[in-house]
Amino acid sequence: xxxxxxxxxxxxKWIGISHGLTVxxxxxxxxxxxxxxxxxxxxxxxxxNADQIExxxxxxxxxxxxxxxxxxxxxxxxxxxxxxxxxxxxxxxxVCMECRVLALIxxxxxxxxxxxxxxxxxxxxATR
Numbered sequence: 736x737x738x739x740x741x742x743x744x745x746x747x748k749w750i751g752i753s754h755g756l757t758v759x760x761x762x763x764x765x766x767x768x769x770x771x772x773x774x775x776x777x778x779x780x781x782x783x784n785a786d787q788i789e790x791x792x793x794x795x796x797x798x799x800x801x802x803x804x805x806x807x808x809x810x811x812x813x814x815x816x817x818x819x820x821x822x823x824x825x826x827x828x829x830v831c832m833e834c835r836v837l838a839l840i841x842x843x844x845x846x847x848x849x850x851x852x853x854x855x856x857x858x859x860x861a862t863r
């Protein structure tokens with residue numbers, strides 16, 4: 736089960752990427768991929784936890800078993816097509832304003848998906 740601490744780690748990672756201080760290594764340094772990196776009986780990655788009970792919050796939100804159709808897909812496409820700086824060692828960090836914006840969009844998307852998964856509603860009205 737994903738925790739608030741894991742959410743904070745993923746958010747910190749994307750803030751670091753947006754400032755050019757942290758590198759995106761895809762699933763190698765994704766908190767969610769570490770938690771939900773199981774494969775099905777045919778060997779396909781299925782974005783579920785080891786017990787095959789719980790889906791990754793991002794996969795659940797997007798309806799896909801990868802991040803290609805999320806803000807991460809836009810981030811990666813930009814890195815590949817525009818920046819053309821993806822190597823085996825360095826998958827990507829923000830080097831231009833569009834990179835920074837895309838990294839922050841991804842951070843907000845992940846935050847929203849995890850909050851939804853954990854049962855938080857950001858639009859709750861405070862009561863006294």
